[in-house]
Amino acid sequence: MIIENYQHKMAAHCESGSITSLLNYAGMKITEPMVFGISSGIFFGYFHAMKSFAFPTFIVRNKPGQMRKNIEKRTGVKFYTKEFKNQLKGQQALDLLISKGIPAAAQVDFFYLDYVPSWERVHLNVHFIVVIGKDGDVYKVSDSYFPHLVDLPADSMNKGRFAQGNMSPKGFLFYPGYVPESFNYEKAIRRGIKKACFNMLSIPIPFLGIKGIRLFAKKITDWPSIARDTEHLSHEVMKINILLEDQGTGGAGFRFMYATFLQQASEIIDKPELKDLARELMEIGDGWREFSLFAAKLGKNRDLGPEKFQHLSNLLYQRAEKEEDFFKRLSKTIK
């Protein structure tokens, strides 16, 4: 069976996209940028040496699952959530939801999704898809990263839902159990922005927020000494572009989507200053895009000398400076 009236729509990001889509289905009219902004999705973190990552990496959004939790706190929506120890019970629970006509988001490892092209497949335990039907042993899936509904065999769905490792999904499912008829947009927007500013400016951890961008700027010059060889280094440098542009960010590491949120928020809470800040963030995002395109070009040309890494580092320091100034002013504006 398939839940007929569920409307599949592509989105910039899997978690904000799934939440938006499920809330829209449940009757709440809300956009993806608004979900992203209210849930304080914008972020930065740099991880130079972590046991789970084979090479230094960075993140540009808050912790997986946090968007859902923040939306609950700030809008009054209540999500039904469930993890499973037993794979069979996890599958039965998903099948039961489908049979009841309830679309649910499932957390999966991206690597096991057969419909994803080979070049995109990576082990990533925090991808979210919405399951809207099942025909025999094949699930019908609404994945925000694909223009159309896709099919996923039950075996692959189970592999994805029950993959182990860092942030393992444990069969996690969620769907909105209660959606209020209305909520206080102004309060939710203000709380979302305040928390985002705190995350970017004030978390006392040296690799998070603006400090994380600066650490990235400092450490990127070490990358050549960490890579196995030139092609590995080229691959990792080009991944900067993928992480900022391709891996579900809406462009420029979510900066364009957050700017869209600020523009929408300025109308809703009638605060024109937010519109100016939105424009400014779009320009900051252009700088991130310039950085990521430059990285992709260096990788492609194997132009990976120390002066190029120094240039990448300088571009990152500029981003840190611009964002620090931006978030400080955004924080004052919303007080």
Place this chain on the structure above:
Amino acid sequence: MKEKDVLAEFPEQQVIVYIEKEDGTYDAIQTGSFISANYIDDFFLKRKNLEKALQEKIEKREINAIGYYMIYEDLTISELAARMGLMKWTVRKHLRPDGFGKISEAALKKYSMVFNVASEEIVSRQSGNRK
């Protein structure tokens, strides 16, 4: 960012990008992935070279087939151990060039599930008899 600056032709991988429209408002558009549209051949070339380099390492007994897939799939020992549900030292033992023969059938099956390849493929990669 204006629409014209982000458009890329790559139907196999579509993405959503937020852009500034002519009227100054921001909205989402669907386009092809820029990096895939421009650099996908380079990605495949690097993958092919990596595959070859790792296979040579197996032949020189510097790594074994488990090490091959671990590197190929960008996993660390720590992450692989967590995905296998094994202690790190056990995985380290399995990763030794001479450790492959000591891997139990059940563990090999689990490795094949984690790497999403058939057990037979792992074995044939180890023995160098890959088709």
